[in-house]
Amino acid sequence: MGEVAKTIVSIAGPDAVHGIIPEALVKWERDATYSDKKDANGYHVPEEQIYGRTTVVKDMHTRKLMMAREVIEGGPGSGFIALPGGYGTMEELLETATWNQLGIHNKGVCLLNVNGFYNGLTEWIKTAVDEGFVKEGNAEILVSATDAEGALKALREYKVSDARYGLDWSSE
Secondary structure (H helix, E strand, O other): OHHHHHHHHHHHOHHHOEEEEEHHHHHHHOOOOOOOOEOOOOOEOOOHHHHOEEEEEOOHHHHHHHHHHHHHOOOOOOEEEEOOOOHHHHHHHHHHHHHHHHOOOOOEEEEEOHHHOOHHHHHHHHHHHHOOOOOHHHHHHEEEEOOHHHHHHHHHOOOOOOOOOOOOOOOO
16 A cells, blocks of 8 residues: 555645554554654654655544545545455455445445456356345446556446435434
8 A cells, every 4th residue: 555655645745645554553564664764652654745644543443434434525536446455455345335335425436456356256246136135236336447547437437326225324
């Protein structure tokens, strides 16, 4: 994520990037690659002018909530983009898609399907539709692109599914 942050900052400035990391992961995710500057705990602090703003939070739930709020409060074309990743990426991706299905948000969720990384997931979605576990109209909650430009286009053109659940979350 550091290289992605650096690239975005170089294009749009440090205010365009907000990294949110749980305290427990700081010691695993930060090293001298990001900065020679250390905080009071001895952890390297990414340079804001290079990597954007960083917020350390107490846990994963707080991280996901903050990230989601920032995207949901964003303007037209805002949305979620999943880069290739591991278990954590998959968990956050599917939770974000589920929130869309449940009507918690109406933002696009895009798979950056580099070299077919997400082909297995898109096949699983087709099978889940065929088997009746996902409504056909909700199959397109996750959209896909093979490059960054395509992902941004997919989010700008995102259409909310008519098959989403009409749940009222205003009292939650």
